[in-house]
Amino acid sequence: MNYFSSNFTLGILGGGQLGKMLLYETRKYDIATAVIDPNPEAPSSIACNTFEVGDLMDYDTVIQFGRKVDLLTFEIESVNVDALEQLEKEGKKVFPSSATLKNIQDKGIQKKFYNTHQIPTAPFEVFAHKSELLKAVEEQKWSFPFVWKSTTGGYDGKGVSLIKNQEQLNSLPDVACIAEAMIDFKNELAVIVARNPNGEVVTYPVVEMEFHPEANQVEYVICPARINDNVALKARNIAKKVSESFAHVGLLAVEMFQTKNDEILVNEVAPRPHNSGHYSIEASFTNQFEQHLRAILNLPLGNTESKVAGIMVNLVGDENYQGQVVYKNIEKIMQMPGVIPHIYGKKETRPFRKMGHVTITHKDINEARKVAEKVKNEIKVISQQNE
Known part of the structure; x- marks a missing residue:
């Protein structure tokens, strides 16, 4: 396929700074681009050929956007993976694939993936609810300090905390999470x-x-x-x-x-x-x-x-x-x-x-x-x- 100075269009889910810097390179090679982001003033909006405002987690929005482009990529993991999977079934190229994203998007699944594939990682345990973590600490299966991570939604330091005592533990949100051993x-x-x-x-x-x-x-x-x-x-x-x-x-x-x-x-x-x-x-x-x-x-x-x-x-x-x-x-x-x-x-x-x-x-x-x-x-x- 001819990507350069052609009708080919690369679709990018997410219009933040990573998308903006990726667009520098598409401009260098004269590759047409379409970007979608929930923020009408997203950094990428000034550099792509077409820009849409839309919810990246909304199934129908991602489907409709994906059908307009020739190949789809993303600059943020918080996108509707079911929509990506459906687009692949329709013959659309999505890179990285929905299967790759499924194994990475949820940190609990990601950590278990490392164990399955003999990839060295810190000792951890996944909890579906905060109550399960509280019980594990009460039964002394986990002791302070340890690292707490939300399985989804964390970025740039958010969704990660060093838990040193019961008070910090009690103040955590009631979400699926990981307890991870402190690494020296x-x-x-x-x-x-x-x-x-x-x-x-x-x-x-x-x-x-x-x-x-x-x-x-x-x-x-x-x-x-x-x-x-x-x-x-x-x-x-x-x-x-x-x-x-x-x-x-x-x-x-x-x-x-x-x-x-x-x-x-x-x-x-x-x-x-x-x-x-x-x-x-x-x-x-x-x-x-x-x-x-x-x-x-x-x-x-x-x-x-x-x-x-x-x-x-x-x-x-x-x-x-x-x-x-x-x-x-x-x-x-x-x-x-x-x-x-x-x-x-x-x-x-x-x-x-x-x-x-x-x-x-x-x-x-x-x-x-x-x-x-x-x-x-x-x-x-x-x-x-x-x-």
Whole structure:
């Protein structure tokens, strides 16, 4: 099929910043696009050929949208998987597939999938209701502290809590959840895997992630990770095994823990472009968004090697501000060599909302990390009325 400068239309479910950055690549290759998102001011609305407002969890909405396009992908997991399955039955190509998404969308199913396929992960138990978890703690099957995760609906640190005592346990919502053992780790790592329908698979270098202690969001993504070669090879091999087990098509971001004993445990995955791959826009020969496009269109996969060391700094809303966004001191960071800001196009800021990111490139990863710290301390995402 001719994708370029043709009548072919790629449909994207979700119009957030990931969709917007994917659209940069479709523009580069002159591939027509249609996007649907519940927000009429979604970041992707300015860059696609056609834009619709609609509920991604509504069966009929997704069906009707999917029938208008030639191939369907998504930039967020919260989409109606039954609609995707029906579209596939009608002959529509959906990548990643509904089967892949079914195994990932619910974190309880995802965790059980790892056990079934002998993929190392932290000890866990799935509970259908809060009462089951309360009983397990009462019977001393689980003891404090442990990690609580909602099986659905969690993102950007939401739906995840460290439970240290009974009071915190009692305040949890009554939803299906996972209790997960605390892991004594020394690094949080991630590997992005790309796979096309022909079965061609490539992995990106291992990245290291540093998290904000309050928001539980990634603050820095560091590539290459500051780990030894044996650990890096082990992480990439496990990520490849995860990819093969899910038989996904497109990108798969595999988040992992490196334990004190240098074991690798899979935490969770995302079947789409991911925050941990944003550094690749400037630092890699093939950025993650172009790679996703290549993979779902069954084109040859690109070179995943880095041209230069890269660090990504998340720009999130200051915890004390809400309203019309202002990027304070952005001019100062733009004066720094190798510093490239990306603004996502969200008009309203609120505490810890992802509003953009900044990439720092440098031949020396340690120097890049120092610059990243300066960037983080300099730029502030605040609101107009409080400026």
